[in-house]
Amino acid sequence: MHTIFKDYGLSTGYDEMFDANGKPRPHYEHVHSRLNELPSGELFKRQEAADQSFLTQGVTFTVYHDDSSTERIFPYDLVPRIIPANEWSHIEKGLQQRITALNLFIHDVYHDAKILNDKVVPRDLIYSCKSYRREMRGLNVPNQIYISITGSDIVRDGDGTYRVLEDNLRVPSGVSYMLSNRQVIKRVFPLLFQNYDVRPVEPYSQSLLAVLRHLAPKGVEDPNIVLLTPGVFNSAYFEHTFLARQMGIELVENKDLLVHNSVVYMRTTSGLQRVDVIYRRIDDDFIDPLVFRSDSILGVPGLFNAYRSGNVGLANALGTGIADDKAIYAYVPAIIKYYLGEDPILPNVDTWLLDDEKNRNHVLANLDKLVVKAVGESGGYGMLIGPASTKKEQEAFRALIQQNPRNYIAQPTLALSTSPCFIDGGIAPRHIDLRPYVLYGDKITITPGGLTRVALREGSLVVNSSQGGGSKDTWVLD
Amino acid sequence: MLSRVVDSLYWMSRYLERAEHHARLLDVNLHGLVDQNPEFAQKRRQRLLKTFDPELTDSDDLIMDILLNRNHPNSILSCIASARENARHVREQISSEMWEQVNRLYLYVNKAKPADIAVNPNHYLTQVKKGSQLFQGITDSTMSHAEGWQFIHVGRYMERASCIIRLLEVFLEDVEIGEDEEVALDQYSDWVGLLKSCTAFEAYCRSYQSYISSPRIVSFLVLDQTFPHSIRFSADLVKASLLDISEITQTRKVGNVNRLSGRISATLDYALIDDIRSDPAKFLMDIQRQYALLHESIYTTYISYPVETGL
Numbered sequence: 001m002h003t004i005f006k007d008y009g010l011s012t013g014y015d016e017m018f019d020a021n022g023k024p025r026p027h028y029e030h031v032h033s034r035l036n037e038l039p040s041g042e043l044f045k046r047q048e049a050a051d052q053s054f055l056t057q058g059v060t061f062t063v064y065h066d067d068s069s070t071e072r073i074f075p076y077d078l079v080p081r082i083i084p085a086n087e088w089s090h091i092e093k094g095l096q097q098r099i100t101a102l103n104l105f106i107h108d109v110y111h112d113a114k115i116l117n118d119k120v121v122p123r124d125l126i127y128s129c130k131s132y133r134r135e136m137r138g139l140n141v142p143n144q145i146y147i148s149i150t151g152s153d154i155v156r157d158g159d160g161t162y163r164v165l166e167d168n169l170r171v172p173s174g175v176s177y178m179l180s181n182r183q184v185i186k187r188v189f190p191l192l193f194q195n196y197d198v199r200p201v202e203p204y205s206q207s208l209l210a211v212l213r214h215l216a217p218k219g220v221e222d223p224n225i226v227l228l229t230p231g232v233f234n235s236a237y238f239e240h241t242f243l244a245r246q247m248g249i250e251l252v253e254n255k256d257l258l259v260h261n262s263v264v265y266m267r268t269t270s271g272l273q274r275v276d277v278i279y280r281r282i283d284d285d286f287i288d289p290l291v292f293r294s295d296s297i298l299g300v301p302g303l304f305n306a307y308r309s310g311n312v313g314l315a316n317a318l319g320t321g322i323a324d325d326k327a328i329y330a331y332v333p334a335i336i337k338y339y340l341g342e343d344p345i346l347p348n349v350d351t352w353l354l355d356d357e358k359n360r361n362h363v364l365a366n367l368d369k370l371v372v373k374a375v376g377e378s379g380g381y382g383m384l385i386g387p388a389s390t391k392k393e394q395e396a397f398r399a400l401i402q403q404n405p406r407n408y409i410a411q412p413t414l415a416l417s418t419s420p421c422f423i424d425g426g427i428a429p430r431h432i433d434l435r436p437y438v439l440y441g442d443k444i445t446i447t448p449g450g451l452t453r454v455a456l457r458e459g460s461l462v463v464n465s466s467q468g469g470g471s472k473d474t475w476v477l478d
Numbered sequence: 479m480l481s482r483v484v485d486s487l488y489w490m491s492r493y494l495e496r497a498e499h500h501a502r503l504l505d506v507n508l509h510g511l512v513d514q515n516p517e518f519a520q521k522r523r524q525r526l527l528k529t530f531d532p533e534l535t536d537s538d539d540l541i542m543d544i545l546l547n548r549n550h551p552n553s554i555l556s557c558i559a560s561a562r563e564n565a566r567h568v569r570e571q572i573s574s575e576m577w578e579q580v581n582r583l584y585l586y587v588n589k590a591k592p593a594d595i596a597v598n599p600n601h602y603l604t605q606v607k608k609g610s611q612l613f614q615g616i617t618d619s620t621m622s623h624a625e626g627w628q629f630i631h632v633g634r635y636m637e638r639a640s641c642i643i644r645l646l647e648v649f650l651e652d653v654e655i656g657e658d659e660e661v662a663l664d665q666y667s668d669w670v671g672l673l674k675s676c677t678a679f680e681a682y683c684r685s686y687q688s689y690i691s692s693p694r695i696v697s698f699l700v701l702d703q704t705f706p707h708s709i710r711f712s713a714d715l716v717k718a719s720l721l722d723i724s725e726i727t728q729t730r731k732v733g734n735v736n737r738l739s740g741r742i743s744a745t746l747d748y749a750l751i752d753d754i755r756s757d758p759a760k761f762l763m764d765i766q767r768q769y770a771l772l773h774e775s776i777y778t779t780y781i782s783y784p785v786e787t788g789l
Contacts, residue, residue: 232566241570251570255482256480260789265788265789266480267482267783267788269481269781270479270729271783272788
């Protein structure tokens with residue numbers, strides 16, 4: 001092997017670039033030889049150029065200490081992740097199927113609850129779910145679309161099978177990185193990029209706008225669409241401003257909105273202007289203090305009333321968290337079968353529900369080998385990774401599980417696939433996942449690409465940005 | 479435009495103007511205190527404090543109180559921090575250059591150490607003044623002169639007028655406007671200091687090409703039509719920007735705002751120096767009151783109007 005890859009230790013799992021014999025896979029050959037051709041030091045220069053580009057574009061998140069703050073860029077890796085056309089079409093079909101079924105499921109749960117009556121999904125599981133919104137019962141959302149925007153997390157296991165790890169159906173984030181990563185890599189590796197037929201991600205913003213337009217109340221020809229942000233202190237604030245700008249819609253905070261006679265208005269210098277669709281980047285819990293958490297200072301009082309009256313569209317609908325609860329997740333294959341009569345195209349990761357005593361005993365006996373997750377958490381919080389944990393952490397989780405088994409699930413520790421990354425002057429393998437963005441308007445479209453997140457610490461399996469993760473551009477080939 | 483955005487732009491601008499004004503006051507007066515006899519210097523010192531905050535009677539350390547006091551909302555540091563905070567909330571609406579400038583200024587003042595400032599206060603105060611002036615220049619040359627810019631303009635000149643009014647109120651309570659003749663030698667430093675507090679000394683000399691006369695100085699600061707730190711000049715710019723804003727927004731019920739700003743301009747257009755001289759406190763208080771009404775009216779028209787009038 002050539003210089004820059006000389007320390008590339010192949011792990012036991014699936015590597016995106018190299019096959020089991022250490023030969024580059026065909027779709028990576030160009031990248032492999034290009035990286036080898038580059039004079040030493042050149043990658044450093046390009047990495048610097050990329051970092052600088054993120055800084056000047058302001059693609060940053062803010063870290064606060066006391067009354068000062070510093071801006072950091074989301075770590076970015078230069079080596080693109082490549083997905084060949086046949087693999088992508090498999091992912092695409094799988095997500096189409098999955099999102100269609102999950103949307104039907106949410107509608108059903110809040111209407112006739114057939115799937116519960118038929119005992120395919122246990123009733124208890126729904127009613128004990130923190131994200132279940134009783135207020136949504138019988139409420140008809142525009143076009144029966146609950147999940148306008150999804151960012152599913154997909155991983156590859158040891159033999160390279162793509163599996164869905166999580167369905168983020170509430171307020172998925174990160175799409176701005178998908179878009180700006182592409183901008184940057186085109187500038188940093190223009191020739192390499194041209195060598196590949198990479199499908200564009202740029203139409204995402206316009207597709208999103210179309211999806212939002214689709215949620216306008218009946219009879220509104222030219223809807224006024226806004227993006228509702230929790231404000232400048234939110235870690236995803238950059239993304240909110242980015243998307244608002246790309247779509248040319250107003251970025252609003254709760255202070256800008258008010259509800260009068262069940263109609264939402266925004267307060268402008270030209271008087272109150274009616275708001276027809278809200279792309280809300282605030283969780284259900286906080287969106288209307290009159291209906292949900294009364295201590296919320298981010299919400300808009302009366303918003304739910306306007307929503308129930310059909311005077312405003314929300315993306316995503318409220319109560320969608322019911323379908324990405326980690327315990328419901330175990331039932332998704334059954335849900336797909338129930339509504340579509342099909343077997344799932346993209347399999348789940350094996351999951352044990354812990355309110356079953358047999359499962360629980362098995363899991364408690366194997367805490368050092370398994371991954372345990374709290375069902376309602378996200379962002380890599382509330383998680384135990386068995387092989388990487390201490391005895392003390394395991395005992396803490398044991399107690400938590402015994403206290404409230406419904407609140408936890410367990411999964412085998414996956415050997416996530418690895419991808420070459422530029423680390424300390426050389427190329428080294430790091431674990432990755434994939435978050436494609438799915439839009440549900442008059443049809444379901446999946447932007448070819450997505451956010452590939454990287455666990456930058458050697459051996460780490462946690463890719464979340466809040467836990468030391470980074471990202472790289474994702475090339476889907478034509 | 480969103481009312482919240484306008485609210486932030488307006489205050490960002492007011493706070494920066496206030497910081498610049500306080501920096502100039504402090505600079506001119508620290509300087510002037512040096513060469514005055516102790517009795518006059520003491521009075522001057524008290525006027526400075528009173529202009530800054532009517533509640534403040536004495537201070538051991540002017541620099542600490544006016545420049546760096548984090549607990550006083552009107553200190554230069556607090557004003558710049560508030561300007562930056564407002565800018566931060568509308569970062570997407572202003573140019574990056576504007577944000578960088580106000581942020582740079584904040585970082586500079588925030589890390590300033592009292593001991594360093596005490597050695598050479600002039601240097602620090604000059605940086606603050608320049609920082610604010612640079613921000614204005616950047617604003618004018620990098621932001622569209624549309625609605626948001628007009629509100630920044632309104633904020634800057636409303637604040638400027640208020641600062642000059644306050645300065646004159648305190649000064650004229652202490653020092654009488656005399657006849658139109660060269661001021662007495664022992665008052666010379668006070669009157670020149672007043673001009674300099676408004677960057678007006680050179681402009682005054684050019685305009686009158688004559689002696690330092692107290693009624694002329696007051697007339698210059700209140701009624702001059704072309705000098706940018708006179709009350710009348712500020713009032714005219716506020717009036718013009720508010721007219722532009724009402725055209726852009728097409729807001730109904732805008733009559734009151736434009737009427738009030740027009741009235742301030744008219745009051746100053748037709749005022750005579752003798753009106754002011756006979757009772758300066760009354761004259762200034764009337765203008766100040768009109769400004770308060772105007773501020774309120776801008777809010778009820780554009781920013782925090784009741785639902786019924788907004789529909």
